[in-house]
Amino acid sequence: IACLITHLLAEFDDAANLLAASPDATTISIDEPAEIPKNQRDRRQEPGREEDDELLGTDDSDKTELLAGQKKSAPFWTFEYYQTFFDVDTYQVLDRIKGSVFPVPGKNFVRLYIRSNPDLYGPFWICATLVFTIAVSGNLSNFFIHLGKPTYHYVPEFRKVSIAATTIYAYAWLVPLALWGFLMWRNSKVMNIVSYSFLEIVCVYGYSLFVYIPTAILWIIPQKVVRWVLMMFSLCLSGSVLVMTFWPAVRDDNRRIALATVGTVVLLHALLSVGCLAYFFDAPELDFPAPFVPVHNGTTGVTKSH
Numbered sequence: 001i002a003c004l005i006t007h008l009l010a011e012f013d014d015a016a017n018l019l020a021a022s023p024d025a026t027t028i029s030i031d032e033p034a035e036i037p038k039n040q041r042d043r044r045q046e047p048g049r050e051e052d053d054e055l056l057g058t059d060d061s062d063k064t065e066l067l068a069g070q071k072k073s074a075p076f077w078t079f080e081y082y083q084t085f086f087d088v089d090t091y092q093v094l095d096r097i098k099g100s101v102f103p104v105p106g107k108n109f110v111r112l113y114i115r116s117n118p119d120l121y122g123p124f125w126i127c128a129t130l131v132f133t134i135a136v137s138g139n140l141s142n143f144f145i146h147l148g149k150p151t152y153h154y155v156p157e158f159r160k161v162s163i164a165a166t167t168i169y170a171y172a173w174l175v176p177l178a179l180w181g182f183l184m185w186r187n188s189k190v191m192n193i194v195s196y197s198f199l200e201i202v203c204v205y206g207y208s209l210f211v212y213i214p215t216a217i218l219w220i221i222p223q224k225v226v227r228w229v230l231m232m233f234s235l236c237l238s239g240s241v242l243v244m245t246f247w248p249a250v251r252d253d254n255r256r257i258a259l260a261t262v263g264t265v266v267l268l269h270a271l272l273s274v275g276c277l278a279y280f281f282d283a284p285e286l287d288f289p290a291p292f293v294p295v296h297n298g299t300t301g302v303t304k305s306h
Helices: 002-021 039-042 049-056 060-070 079-086 090-101 110-112 121-145 160-188 198-208 212-218 225-250 253-282
Strands: 292-294 300-302
Touching: 002 225, 079 121, 090 121, 090 198, 090 225, 110 198, 110 225, 121 160, 121 198, 121 212, 121 253, 160 225, 160 253, 198 225, 212 225, 212 253, 225 253
Parallel strands: none
Antiparallel strands: 292 300
């Protein structure tokens, strides 16, 4: 120990003598960060670069993804594999619903809400709720429109539930599957475009449909102009979520391909909105003339023909 102390004292003496000989010398502390290269400083100081990094998923925004990739995934035939798709709490689901109803301009929905923990819980129940809401509201709307007509006889249309379920779930799964395949194909052609996983795209589409649940309830109002105004408002909200999410993924691609991709996404979304409103709420009813049939007391009666 005495030898070690003597050696350390000798080192300090040498350093003091060196500083005394050259007082203008500078020292480097290991606690100070290394100097940032000039090209990196210029790149970070470019206007709009921070927003681009956030949208494109560079720098710090990819740390979550890298950490998520270190998790061990269970085999797909086990229950634990599918359990991870529903591993969300109420606060996360409500936060994602709020983000889909009130989109923030310039913010990517996937990077802001989904990328840390994509789920299927919210999209599944949103689609299920929307199916029953459209079917029930469509029946009620038909009832209120024809209420008071002497030739109208209300018959519940349970087939609307199956039609709504087929339409909503096919849209929420097949369209994301096609879009995911297209983005993967373009990613092999253009290396610097953003890539989303299939689960993330399904999650975006599922949460974007939430705004149609209260809209479908308001579609019961028997005013066609009010219904179409509500439809356009909901279409703008949910469509803006899709545009702000998928435009950063294709904007570095060929200009025509990027515009065609985003246009197709909006067009399919608009077809879903218009189709649901036109079929379940504004479908024309065919009224046939009621035949006259004899009654036993000698008078004539009117029956409704369906």
